[in-house]
Amino acid sequence: MEHDDEIEKISKELEDMLQMTSGEKENTTGEKDLKEGNEEERVEQEFDPASTPRIRLDIPVDGMEELFDEDMDYGEDLEQEKETVPDQDFMDISEELEDDEELETGQPESFIERESGKKEGKAASLVRPSDGLLAAFFVPIVIMIIIFAQRGIFPFGEESFLRTDMYHQYAPFFSEFRYKLTHGGSLLYSWDIGMGVNFAALYAYYLASPLNWLLVLCPKNYVIEFMTYMIVFKIGLSGLSFSWYLRRHNRTMDFGVAFFGIFYALSGYMAAYSWNIMWLDCILLFPLIMLGLEKLVKEKKCFLYCLTLGLSILSNYYISIMICIFMVFYFIALLILEGLKSWKEIFIRGGLFALFSLLAGGLSAVVLLPEIYALQSTASGDFNFPQTISSYFSIFDMIARHLPAVEPEIGLDHWPNIYCGVAVLMFFLLYLGCRQIRQKEKIVMCSLLLFFFASFSVNTLNFIWHGFHYPNSLPCRQSFIYIFLMLFTCYQAYIHLHEIPWKHVVMALFASVTFVLMAQKLITDEAYHFSVFYVAILFLSIYAGLINLYQKGNSRNVLVLLTLGVISLEAAVNTTVTSVTTTSRTNYVKDNNASSELADSLMPGTSFYRIEKVARKTKNDGAWMNFPTVSLFSSTANSDLTAFFKKLGCESSTNAYSITGSTPLVDSLFAVKYGLYSEETEDDGVSVPVSSKDEMYLRENTYALSLGFMMPYDLENNWQLELTNPAEVQNDLSVVLGASPVLSEVPSEITGTSFTFTPEADGDYYVFVSNKKVEKVNAQLGERTKSFDNVSRGYLLELGYLKSGEEITLRNDDNAQDLVVAAYRFLPEGLESVYNxxxxxxxxxxxxxxxxxxxxxxxxxxxxxxxxxxxxxxxxxxxxxxxxxxxxxxxxxxxxxxxxxxxxxxxxxMPQGLKTGGIITAGSVVFLLILAGVSAGKGKKRRPMRVHSTG
Structure with missing residues (x-):
């Protein structure tokens, strides 16, 4: 205990002398800056050992390590190191990837650092600067889990966080990936998705996050929970990553980085798109990529940039396209900020940037190259650059998207989701007025932010940012970069709060509140509930009050915890109101076991077959329950296949096709041998029952063809696939083959928006609506009713098995458009003749x-x-x-x-490009390892061991 007291006493004495020395130098520098009228950032001061008395420490050696804080510079050793170690080049990797580099002294005081522990004694340890990283990680996670509990998301209830594409695509694809990992399936191809797909390409788009390999440990019944809580974990990592970036970039030990990390993790972008689990790796890696590029330009250290960008591209190439585009702009910005005037230095930095950017792409080539080839067969393979330039909305309207609780846009409108705390309205103004921040930096950062406003609003820029395509909903997918820049600029104002006059804070508050009031008056969009404006003004006022308390020097612990509470509350309110929609988990999984068991009963066997689940949840039920199928909904969908399905009368769209609208003839051609039904069906003459399980029924199609069969050479030319009525297309195939027709038109009566017919014989009936302006049709089938959506896609409406003499009525209740309809009965004898x-x-x-x-x-x-x-x-x-x-x-x-x-x-x-991509990736890894080895060798030769003297 005596040694500890002595250590604490000596530490305080040494700290006081360091502060006194540093303070004298800062005063000198400040006077010089005032005389010259310089508004640039204060120059960092190096610790001068000559100005500080040497202290002999007469204490035991085993207690000395407590004196050597990571923030201290060791004078003699640094001088010796400067004489021994030359300027580092791009091959210095030994210190680049260390997590605990020494932080430089002489930085602006932060929110935490302003109040020393002198006033509060031991109470100061309640909130340590290092806790900021922990708060940035855990606070978003806790907020998300609390919201999950409130919404009853499993295990807190029977709801799930399956939202839009997460429901229809991601859950099935994760299930298929898990099945392959646990059953030794190939990751190159899958029969369980869309008649057979390049699984390597689908993996690159949806599943490439390294964390997804943990699915091998996940029980089959908890794939949804794996995805849900992996999202929460990645949200926490995003907050941690951004906070760590702020600490490294600004070289501060500051709890306040947590405040900004929380808003990065729970931004409007996350509220809108957090369910896009495959994007989140790029969001959490982005701050590290930014830090890596800064090290490349400033220190010619390239490994952090290369490795993090390579991991980002590997995890999700699509969002990484946007990151790579921005890297070009940020590289130019860094050259300006660094003030590099020598063409030689600019050329060297440019060469390193190009080389290590290419290497990052090379590291991911094994995943990226097969995807590039696969995309050529999708709708994304088309390229139509906009012929005119237009703007979607004003800058004022875009800035208003910073208000809390604004409904996020995930549809076809182009609004950016850029909320990141309402305080940014005030802090950005403080940033512009802060005299301690260089004018050059302000100009560069404002230019980047303005460029993003243009990118959100101008159609051509929007087209370029999204990989030279307009996004199919989910607009402004690059807006997380804007959020990063906005929070970064606001943090620069935050660390100078103690130097900003209170009147400037009042002016910023007044301007921010004025903007909110103007937005309330001018904006009529339904996304802005009337409470949005009141909540914004309330939180702006609270933040101004907290700044006032801080500048008055109030209790550090209380103020920090109070600020953390307010920020957490605002982020939680916004996330609760704008995100975390739910759907019934019970309904999603209720027939899983029965369907899977029935499908598994068909294996093993050499006979190829496909199964279609008639009452399906999604177009990817085959992937979800792991059986070969036909339907698909994916951004990697084959565009030729979607077109062919439509010609045959099956439902299809830009990135989806399904068996909906299929007749037994189409099932036969596509080797659909089995069907899963949620209720018993009548004997239709084309299928027979096989087995059942828990109200799920398996039937075998009698006339299912093999995976392959011979066709005459002239069939392709003679079959009229371009006929506008798919019923006629199917009958034409029968004619070309010399078989009987498979569909027979029945007499009907059309009266405006309604259509009526009476079956003359029992059988399966279909209807084709040729009026493309009709979107929804309701059918009255005796005592039953059935609804059809997306009728304009031109698929056959399956009415099911109907009895003769039962009047059938179809109505267009969606709009006033007349029904132009033809009804058909399927002829089993026609199918039999084609099959034979x-x-x-x-x-x-x-x-x-x-x-x-x-x-x-x-x-x-x-x-x-x-x-x-x-x-x-x-x-x-x-x-x-x-x-x-x-x-x-x-x-x-x-x-x-x-x-x-x-x-x-x-x-x-073998996926096209996989072997070439593997060779490129292997070569890139070998090249980086060689560079790392050379770097490590150089570091050992020129970096002497530090010896700290105590005498």
């Missing part, structure tokens, strides 16, 4: 895996072996052991030219 013709020369499978198909086919005459597999250049086809060039039939499917006779057919899949 095509099944005569079908392929007999002997092996079927994720990436391999083997079988035999006997052709009566030369023709095309049609395979109901989407065309993909990754497939290698062999006939009798020889590689042959596959043919893209109907501009959609895989086919092979086959001569008469019996042939062995084999297919093997």
């Amino acid at each position: 013709i095509l099944n005569r020369n079908s392929m007999n499978l002997t092996k079927w895996t994720d990436t391999q198909i083997q079988g035999t086919v006997t052709a009566d005459k030369a023709g095309l072996l049609f395979l109901s597999i989407p065309y993909d250049k990754g497939w290698t086809v062999r006939v009798d052991g020889k590689v042959v060039e596959p043919y893209k039939i109907f501009d959609t499917f895989l086919s092979v030219h086959v001569i008469a006779g019996t042939h062995d057919i084999s297919l093997e899949y």
